[in-house]
Amino acid sequence: MLMAGWGIQRQQYGEQKHWMLVTLAAMLGQIGTEGGGFGFSYHYSNGGNPTRTGGVLPAISAQIEGGSSAGNDWAVSDAVVNLPVARIVEALENPGGKYQHNGKEQTFPDIKMIWWAGGANFTHHQDTNRLIKSVAEARAGGDFRVLLDGGGETCRYCSPDHHIV
Structure with a gap:
């Protein structure tokens, strides 16, 4: 198989x-x-996986409805930008630029720090070469990057002094 x-x-x-x-x-x-x-894709839609028969807990909502819960003030502060992951290259290339998201005009942040935890950001992006170039250019500009990763592909593109493994 x-x-x-x-x-x-x-x-x-x-x-x-x-x-x-x-x-x-x-x-x-x-x-x-x-x-x-x-x-x-046997890992999607239970293809090749046994059907579960136990109870299922509800998922955590991705929407933050004003106010904070359990003291998570960071989630509703002005410092938080809900940026679609597919737009990270545009954000790095155009700080302060405008983009459309969920029917609203948004402004790309001027990114000074990235904390990438989990996932393979470089291998999941739709234009890997453009992402590599934009990260390299941002790094050359002196921006600070932090990477929390298991030593995967993403670590290759962040200088050793800017990541934690």
Whole structure:
């Protein structure tokens, strides 16, 4: 069984890798055999995972409805910018620039510090090369970066004196 997620598409010629997985499965004679073949994204929508039968707790809302809860004043302060992660490159390239988000005109912040915790920011962005360039240019400008990461791809693009592993 050949399995893959969709993350391999986020690089040059990324769409070809999925077709190659299908082609490889066909060349190996695995398609249509028990336990063979190919599959994508088994971790999404319970594909390949047993159905849960226990109770499910409600999720934490992404919306902050004025005021604070449990003393989390940072979540409602003026210092917090709810920036779509896909717009991080534009934010680094255009501090103070305007953008549309959720039907409102917003202003990109002048980013002096980034705390990236969890996820593979560089491998998930839709334009990795542009992200690498924008981070390098911001770093050259003296901006301070903090990275909390397990030593993945993102660490390669932040200087050693600017990250915590």
